[in-house]
Amino acid sequence: MGKGTLLYAQSGGVTAVINATASAVIQAARAKKVKVLAARNGILGALREDLVDTSKETAAAIRALAHTPGGAFGSCRYKLKSPEQDAAKYRRLLEVLKAHDVRWFLYNGGNDSADTSLKLSRMAAESGYDLTCIGVPKTVDNDLVVTDTCPGFGSAAKYTAVSVAEAALDVAAMADTSTKVFVYEVMGRHAGWLAAAAGLAGQGRDEAPQVILFPEVAYDEAKFLARVAEVVKRVGWCVVVVSEGLRHADGRFVADAGGGTDAFGHSQLGGVGPAIAATVKDRLGLKVHWTVPDYLQRSARHLASKTDLAQAQAVGAKAVEYALKGMNGVMPVIVRTSDSPYRWKIEPAPLEKIANAEKKMPKSFIDRSGYGITGACRRYLQPLVRGEAPPPFRPDGLPAYVRLRLVPVARKLAPFG
Known part of the structure; x- marks a missing residue:
């Protein structure tokens, strides 16, 4: 395994379990003795060199992320254009990555985030910089293609x-x-x-x-x-x-x-x-x-699906595994292997097949009236909401959510923009 750091970032609307993915990413990387930095507010944090050192967080705090909603490191709605249109921003990203010896980049989001990961991986390859980019699935809309369902x-x-x-x-x-x-x-x-x-x-x-x-x-x-x-x-x-x-x-x-x-x-x-x-x-x-x-x-983590939580953690752990293996430009996706009993596994899928694509409801899932769901739809949905995974509660009756220290990494470059 080569030396270097892993950069993790969250994108788009957050979910009740996106922090569970972050928790799994950090724990899996720590087990391999890989340092994890996190970009504050998604790709904007990378552009601004606004990075967080997750090694400053306790093991207990990282575990507690799994039952905490929101986006622990901040997210953003920000889409990079093509490398030709946004050349200065891509150059800046590479400068930041190089300055902090980032060799693995994990972007946790939806369709647009997969596109960003894909573009950055290609840009790095063209520049000769050794960088592995992984898209990590997340969305409450369930509209990512290839994957059977989306964590969140x-x-x-x-x-x-x-x-x-x-x-x-x-x-x-x-x-x-x-x-x-x-x-x-x-x-x-x-x-x-x-x-x-x-x-x-x-x-x-x-x-x-x-x-x-x-x-x-x-x-x-x-x-x-x-x-x-x-x-x-x-x-x-x-x-x-x-x-x-x-x-x-x-x-x-x-x-x-x-x-x-x-x-x-x-x-x-x-x-x-x-x-x-x-x-x-x-x-x-x-x-x-x-x-x-x-x-x-x-944000309703108090009523999270146990299945969803397990899948959010699984894609995070697999993302680290794929990254350290150098599987550039892929996303860990959920593959359903059985409806009854419900079984699933994680497999890699190329970002080219996912970026900017959108999965809509099949016609077979909407009944003839146009106002209800079919049995096929019910069979698809029911396993995804199954099981309870409540957060721990404090003595005052409210959930015991965690707030990270978010210790910043010292900047090495001039401000951008």
């Missing part, structure tokens, strides 16, 4: 299904004299995986959620309202789950806020849940309540 999704799916089931009991109790329709908005800009996960809350057609609005199915307002009215007449109340990425037939987002795009080129969405709730209230005259869980979906 199982816990968000569990939180969603449980929240919908609990809210439905509340709505059913009050429906006679109060709320008739409850609208629950989930994350999912282009793929309806979290919306589908809400379907686990009920079994029969009368159990919530009775209506799921997927981004893969064009929104038909008249058809939707007719469906809600029919459910309320039959059941007495109705729970609607809507994906933030719900679109009209012409491709426009139902909740496009008209606020431009973010660093990844994504439209700023303005809250489809309230919009759908207002439509039901105005057109059907029913009392409606709505909720937008937003960050709660991806």
Whole structure:
């Protein structure tokens, strides 16, 4: 094994278990006596030479990361363009990596992060610098291709299904004299995986959620309202789950806020849940309540899936293994080998097949009505939310989450930009 340091960074929206991956990365590297630096706020930390020395953290603190939500080292939404367009930034990255003898770079994120890892690996190879880049999967949207599922999704799916089931009991109790329709908005800009996960809350057609609005199915307002009215007449109340990425037939987002795009080129969405709730209230005259869980979906570590936690840790450990073997430009992905009993393993996949690609819900996972999930979808989802992995709790009743010391590494270069 060659000498050098390993640089780890987190990217994009964090998850309930992304720190479990970080914990596994650091522990696996320590076992091989490899020093791990962490970039503060993702790739921006590397550009700014804003690095953290994880060797200053105790073994207990690193273990505690596994049950702590958020992004311990800070994350960012920042997309590097091509090496031709962003040449100065790629040169700066290489300067920082060389200055700190970084020989292994692990970027923990989604599609765009896989693309960044791929571009950096190619740039390093062209410059003659010995660098191994590994993409590490993470996203609550479950939209990475090749991998069967994404670490982070199982816990968000569990939180969603449980929240919908609990809210439905509340709505059913009050429906006679109060709320008739409850609208629950989930994350999912282009793929309806979290919306589908809400379907686990009920079994029969009368159990919530009775209506799921997927981004893969064009929104038909008249058809939707007719469906809600029919459910309320039959059941007495109705729970609607809507994906933030719900679109009209012409491709426009139902909740496009008209606020431009973010660093990844994504439209700023303005809250489809309230919009759908207002439509039901105005057109059907029913009392409606709505909720937008937003960050709660991806930070609910107290309700994490045991399966998801195990997979988040497994990809972290494998990422270190692949890196130290010099397996450049790959990602450790989850391969399902059996549905019943549920079994899985980790295998390497080339970043070329993953970067900037997007996995949407198969048509076979959405039922004929367009408002529910099929048995095939249920079989896919159920193992991913299985098992409990609660954090330890303090005497005051709150979770015992950890905050790292985050001791900075001394800068060796001039400030960038």
